[in-house]
Amino acid sequence: MLMQSALVALGATLAAAVPTLVAKDNYFVNPKTGNRFQIVGVAYQPGGSSGYDATAPDPLSQKDICLRDAAILQVLGVNAIRVYNLNPDQNHDECATIFNSAGMYMILDVNSPLVGEALTSDKPWESYYASYLNRTFAVVEAFKNYPNTLAFFSGNEVINDIGTGATVPPYARAVTRDLKNYVAKHSERPIPVGYSAADVRDVLFDTFNYFQCAEDGKADDPSRADIFALNSYSWCGDSSFKTSGYDKLVEGFKDSSVPVFYSEYGCNTPSPRIFSEVASIYGPEMTDVFSGGVVYEYTQEANNYGLVNISSDGSIILRSDYFALQGQYAKLDFTKVQGAKPPTATAPKPPTCTSKLITTKGFNNNFTIPALPPELRRSSRRPVSNPDGSVLKGLEVKVLAADEINSPGTNKADGVASPTNGNSTTTAPDGKPKNAGARPVAIVLPALAMGAFAFLAGFAI
Template sequence: MLTGLTLAELPEISIYGNKFFYPNGSQFLMKGIAYQADTANITTGQTIIDPLADVDVCKRDIPYLEELGTNVIRVYAVNTTLDHDECMSLLDEAGIYVIADLSEPGVSVDRSNPSWNIELFERYKAVVDQLSGYSNVLGYFAGNEVTNDNTNTDASAFVKAAVRDTKAYIKSAGYREIPVGYSSNDDADTRVQIANYFLCGDEDEKSDFYGINMYEWCGSSSFKESGYSDRTDEFKNLSVPIFFSEYGCNEVTPRKFEEVPTIYGEDMTDIWSGGIVYMYFEETNNYGLVTIKNDKVSTLSDFNNLKSQIDDLTMVTYKSSEYTPTSVELSCPTQDSNWKANTQIPPTPDQDTCDCMSKSLSCVVSEDVDESDYEELFDYVCGQIACDGVTGNGTTGQYGSYSFCSAKEKLSFILNLYYVENDKSKSACLFDGSASINSDATTESGCKSILSAAGTDGLGTISASSKTSTARSSRSNSGDSTATNASASESASSSNEAVILLPFKKQSLAEMTITGLLMLCFVAGMGLVVF
């Protein structure tokens, strides 16, 4: 990546008010193309076709992007293990900037079960590390259509945390100030609330720009008939750049792109900063501008129609010296039937916190348990005790101290909590071998303040001052989940210890019940009393 620092030549684009500007004060309007082949075509087991890593493909496609007057491409996922120097240099020479999504297929905020965790944050940081040395990186998307209707607005709290932490990481790593934003869909019930949500509150949590995937103009229409006029009025008070992060309705084909003069004309450029056409490659969804066969490019009617519109385009732009930003402080949306996301967002994922917690546990999930079996254990244990220390709720704004840890770490925490709440009974850490006693449980001196702040149940708030470097470890002898000693717990059992009947990982609930009855009969036959 370091070589990328010397390759870039394009001037860095900056944000001033609700507009992008070149260093010379000229306004920058996006004339963009979404540029990434569908991963569904992959037959090699890869999850990403990285459009910035294949030099031959870049050389093949860039001339066509230039034909369309492209100055931005949007890429939806990059492979952080590959080299991007040559493609980024070729794009730079062609005058093309890149706006990159930070997630990848399978590693993103899931709207149906949202979380902001260490795996996600590591992925986001890896993309930032990979691309931030190039001056033609325009910005990053922390999410794309994560909330897409009023049934999953709580997920936006987790994406907003991703915006906050990515911005902070860029700053702490010493990179230039690359903006981080969000790309939304155009849902009628939530489009205003979601924009306000990502742009309200503390500066370190706000999106630096805002994109909308806009497909309202279909066929022949107009500024007013299409809905563009209404959208412009709705978003006129946004204090950051807003643009179409995707556009190009294909309900009428071939697409004529008659909206292009309006997007770059006097009705819109005071509020909007251009847009990104969806998309370069023809796929089964029929949004492509070109087809690729035997590594050869063939342009489609959509390509030619877009080119005609771009060639005839006269853009209305502003000079920074003649522009005075107006700052309107947006209020965060009120929680109601259409909007559930709380303004309290998840904590920053921190591996040291998870490590401290994991090392302190006396009862942990066994190493040979498949991750696919974790859910059954979670369901059982969380039916017996409160598991709030490892969960997060974007509606209530309550997040456990360990909600960002890995599934294995979180499962071990609740197994240990169950073990402690059952007086460290040996049978409370069995689960037919799915759990086991950790005889090496420790509380390292640097972890004491973290574990104390988190509390036994993991519901405390861990402040920055609590996070000190882990020093030499010390054996723990206290009786809570933050500092347990396996040897002490084992010696604590007595002759009248209660037998804890637990699920077996390969048994159904019916089988568990039968097993429990058999155990009771066996114990009764031995002449022991079961309490």
């Protein structure tokens, strides 16, 4: 743990490319400018969450892969990534620095269900124990000193129906409390901790109220979540604000006392996706209530949500979904989206925790949460190509200036297809894929001028 802390401290000595943000009332805010921050994110777990192996490198421990992907995400316009499975015993200095320099924040899950280190939906009291909590603390310890660590999730969809709503909430809130207390004691700055919920309308708003309420209405209640997010796939295809039920979400969260955002979105029916919900998420219908969202997901896996394909040799082919999303971003004026000031009106206050907040029969309405367990009271070269097989040139991670955040349309690469071209058919008249037989050419990134971080010198993808 001491060695890990020393490595993290080394990473924190660099000048930050992104400003450190705070969760102020119901918004993310840049404390230097006073401007609100909207998350323009992508879920990032190359290989898929099911491919995570605690004995193998995690997604933020391989600099060559991080540099390759940061460059691609930077061109897309992303300013944040969400990572689900991390090994706190591995070193993340290089990848954290790469994404920081590219103007991207990291939203991190502390649980890892695949290796049995997570709060469970079934019998949560059996999974709330000292060694599990130590694992979550280790994730915080590994990432707390990186300036682009935006937030931690204490849980992901652990509450997903009435049955789990009856048993899980006190334990999920206890984990939130434990993480917040650890951050308060061991981090030099506050880092928000919150919950990523399933968009199951039967329990969604009861879950929200359970996490955002405070004992006696005091905002500094250590068990109260700092943020609340939801994984929502209710907008599919060419839908609308009302048809998708987004209007009901805005109505349900309009009095939130904490920032609310999509921790996953991007229904893949029909496919390929068109991401028409982007206009609403970053438009006047929603931005007063929501703080952006995270598209699911970066790499194409068996579930068919990918923005890119990764070949066995590490080469990348951009999918039509990538260009569709890029095209939707291009329709927006992100200088206005990110430049807005919080409303001058008084922010909503957290409701007092009381059984009256819970409206669904069977959902837990007892806000007495478990005590802390007694034990704790003591270099590579990989090509990137368009769907038609043409290879991108000049693709690089551009090191942004201090306090600069990545934004759609800011960074470009030679040869990247336009959103319109990217959405065109990927087959030739003979019915064969346009990129069939294409032989991508390696793209070399120039060395990043990272000062003390000599590990990036001469590095290329």
